[in-house]
Amino acid sequence: MCGRFYIDDETAREIEKIARKIDRKAAKTGDVHPSEPALVLRADHDSMVSEVLKWGYESARKNTLLFNARSETVRERPMFRYDYETRRCLIPACKFYEWKNTGAKKKEKYEFFASGEVLYLAGIYHKDPDGDRFTILTREAEGCMVGIHSRMPLILRREDMEDWLFSEMEARKLLDRHFGDLQRQESGTQEYRQMSLF
Numbered sequence: 001m002c003g004r005f006y007i008d009d010e011t012a013r014e015i016e017k018i019a020r021k022i023d024r025k026a027a028k029t030g031d032v033h034p035s036e037p038a039l040v041l042r043a044d045h046d047s048m049v050s051e052v053l054k055w056g057y058e059s060a061r062k063n064t065l066l067f068n069a070r071s072e073t074v075r076e077r078p079m080f081r082y083d084y085e086t087r088r089c090l091i092p093a094c095k096f097y098e099w100k101n102t103g104a105k106k107k108e109k110y111e112f113f114a115s116g117e118v119l120y121l122a123g124i125y126h127k128d129p130d131g132d133r134f135t136i137l138t139r140e141a142e143g144c145m146v147g148i149h150s151r152m153p154l155i156l157r158r159e160d161m162e163d164w165l166f167s168e169m170e171a172r173k174l175l176d177r178h179f180g181d182l183q184r185q186e187s188g189t190q191e192y193r194q195m196s197l198f
Contacts, residue, residue, distance in 0.1 A: 002068060002121065002136045002153040005032050005096040006111075011118050012039060015092050018161070019050040027052045032093075034067040040134055041090040042125065043165040053089075053134045057126055069124065071137040071154045071175045080135075083124040088164055088171055089134055090156065091121040097187075100148045110148055114181040122154040122164060122174065139176065144184040155179040 007029055019041055027039040034056040041050050056065030057079070069077070074084045096119065099107035113119070125134040137154040145152040156164055156177055163170035 002096050002098075002138060003034065005038075005091070005093040005119075005121065005153075006030065007032060007039065007092060008094050011092050011094045014118050015039060015041065015050055018158075019048050031097075034065050038091060038134075040123065040125065041092065041120075041161070041165065042087070046166075048161070048165060051132075053125055053132045055134060055136075057133050057135050058128070067135055068138045068151070069135045070151075071122070071139045074124065074137060074175070075172075080124060083126050084171075085168055087125045087127075088168075089123045089125045090161060090164060091123050091134065091136060093119045093121055095119070096121070096153060098145070098149045098152070109187045111185045111187050112145065112152075112182055113185075114179075114183065117181065118158070119153075120156045120158065120161060122156050122177075137175075142178060143180060143182055145182070148184070152182075155182065 009029060012029065028036050032038045032055065036055055037052045038055050039050055040053050041048055056067040059066050069080050074080045095111050095113035098110050098112065100110065101107055122137045123134045124137070125132050138151040139154045141150050141152045154177060156174060160174055160177065164174055
């Protein structure tokens with residue numbers, strides 16, 4: 001799962017080198033929480049562009065935000081299927097966070113990152129009258145995530161970007177992509193309320 005990520009100015013500058021168009025005016029830097037605006041990369045015809053979208057699909061049924069979607073079922077779920085087929089995106093981050101449930105009131109907080117690399121979190125976005133929204137795809141935990149949480153973001157590499165954004169056939173192959181360079185660091189304990197996990 002992914003319930004918070006971090007984007008710094010250096011990551012945003014790296015995205016400016018990639019995307020044809022940049023829209024950073026409303027994007028948040030620092031810790032990004034569900035419901036907040038964030039910089040995403042998406043396809044615009046044959047170009048990669050960047051824009052600011054809100055994090056989390058609104059769900060009338062649950063009256064909450066769905067800020068994650070399972071990569072294993074995204075192609076079948078009615079709420080996500082069309083967006084997966086036509087509106088895939090990438091969310092750049094320099095790190096994300098996860099909390100380990102220890103049974104105590106305070107959970108152990110960990111940072112996950114790849115030294116010197118931007119993490120490209122795979123996502124999809126949805127057209128909404130009140131502004132487009134995105135959600136981050138998750139997969140079964142692996143590597144240094146094991147033992148902290150059962151889910152983790154689907155992380156792609158820079159060389160996967162065009163395949164994910166422009167080719168639904170190639171994107172299918174990336175739905176179970178492994179990312180072996182992830183590292184973790186404990187960053188103290190903190191109270192954390194899980195908002196939603198689809």
